[in-house]
């Protein structure tokens with residue numbers, strides 16, 4: 001019954017009608033009563049407080065005044081007329097200004113009447129005024145005030161043009177709440193409400209639209225945010241439970257000679273404590289009988305490759321094959337080379353498979369994989385193709401995860417009768433809160449320590465005008481035998497903005513660093529793979545000293561001799577991208593530099609990004625800053641997560657604590673009742689069914 005009422009078409013609500021309904025449908029996706037009820041305000045304005053005119057300045061937010069109009073005049077030329085009213089209280093006066101609807105407003109205003117004025121003070125010339133304020137006679141506003149905290153809703157241009165203002169939405173909510181209040185069904189178990197002292201859904205909805213006071217409003221917001229996060233966590237955990245039920249994990253109980261020999265004889269340095277801890281965490285998974293799905297986060301240069309290799313060796317010790325997958329051919333090749341070198345002298349067959357492997361060689365590889373001769377296969381996407389069949393693949397390691405989607409991960413599970421264990425490695429640090437939501441179905445390990453003896457990279461920010469000085473510095477570094485990266489934003493010919501595109505850049509670099517003394521190569525996304533490889537090879541072999549590139553070098557290349565990373569038009573890059581790029585240098589023992597060049601004109605945000613980069617080289621601090629600046633929707637990796645990030649209320653950058661509580665509670669509930677059959681939990685099951693039907697906030701494959 002209640003359900004029927006809430007699914008009523010919005011056009012039936014008093015005050016809506018077909019025309020407004022159409023606009024609400026199109027502009028804010030409000031189709032039903034429930035949709036409107038869930039159209040939450042983005043802020044509330046305290047209308048309980050009346051300010052004195054003497055208190056306000058141009059920095060005040062929206063404020064409320066009480067007083068009378070003591071003067072009215074129309075000034076300006078015919079088409080630029082404005083109406084100015086002098087508004088006075090006991091403490092002073094201020095000007096109210098209108099540019100539109102002068103005639104009508106002038107008729108409404110009475111000089112001997114008390115008004116409540118509401119608006120945002122601004123500085124005009126040297127005077128403070130309020131442009132287009134809301135104005136209500138005192139006697140009206142008294143009965144109109146339904147709540148001292150007035151909800152403010154986002155309104156599109158089109159809504160505004162059609163007079164559907166925030167106030168109108170507020171009025172509609174008022175009508176609606178009275179009509180449906182008793183039909184609102186609870187969506188959380190009573191025990192949870194009691195335990196966390198959450199208000200019921202009914203009360204929370206009433207309070208968010210019409211707060212009794214700040215305290216009740218906070219409780220309502222907490223409850224609604226909790227609910228959003230709780231249901232995401234429940235779904236993530238359910239898919240994890242389902243997976244562990246369907247798939248049995250291969251048990252790797254042995255530590256054998258492959259790992260031991262490697263560990264004892266082959267590692268030229270001591271593992272960092274973080275590396276040791278992570279390997280312990282992984283080994284615990286591998287022995288548990290559950291299929292591992294673990295995300296390994298570690299800043300650039302933290303030594304993930306070594307961890308990957310050791311994990312692969314554990315698989316070998318248990319008579320399984322392992323494969324390591326990289327996002328590009330260059331990277332796959334690099335892994336192949338460094339891993340064969342590390343394993344030199346141990347009797348292990350390692351092979352490389354990429355898109356450009358020749359047919360004949362491929363055939364050999366396929367045979368070797370099916371017979372089990374090949375123990376470690378390194379490659380690109382090519383190795384998840386269906387015709388690549390392993391004898392007994394036990395471990396898959398995916399490097400630089402943000403180029404791999406969830407769907408590809410799922411494809412890997414089918415590579416063996418029992419799915420292999422999966423370790424996903426990423427150098428894009430993701431704040432904990434985000435990781436929990438993005439990868440709620442993964443366990444997370446973190447390498448939060450760099451190998452000892454690294455010199456921190458020095459980062460500086462300069463303006464374009466300092467170019468000559470920069471070139472001088474680059475010459476100095478190159479003459480000392482080192483190499484330089486110069487990175488440009490992507491080539492986009494169509495955009496005529498002041499992007500310095502790579503081609504101009506390349507030409508000017510060659511002019512400044514003329515051959516034969518200097519060799520400069522360029523790499524960009526529009527080149528063929530073979531050309532790209534050729535250019536990269538020159539740089540990797542130190543036959544070219546300067547690599548001019550777009551962001552294609554972002555991921556993973558390792559040229560320890562490169563000591564300077566110059567990022568041109570750095571303001572065009574996001575923080576995590578800048579950090580990734582910077583990570584390409586500082587891999588050797590020389591002092592490394594990152595130079596961010598920008599124009600003088602910088603947005604406030606761009607300034608913050610440069611400041612953050614100069615201030616810290618800690619990937620997690622940068623990720624947190626990034627999350628705060630951009631919001632999670634734009635974070636790298638979120639697109640691939642499959643989760644819609646259009647939270648109604650939650651802000652992952654700020655609501656980490658609520659997420660933690662929601663995750664804990666979801667965990668606790670599913671642990672005791674994984675089918676949600678207890679009397680108390682039926683409500684969850686019912687609501688989940690509704691979510692799935694409406695596909696609210698949910699699209700992950702499971």
Ligand code: ADP
Pocket residue numbers: 269270271272275298299300301302303304305306427451452558587
């Ligand atoms: P990333 O995490 O970026 O993949 P790598 O695995 O490429 O980092 O490691 C970066 C460099 O650090 C490599 O040259 C590697 O040999 C070296 N390295 C890894 N672990 C250690 C360690 N514990 N001590 C010293 N150097 C290490």
Ligand code: MG
Pocket residue numbers: 304305399556
């Ligand atoms: Mg790496």
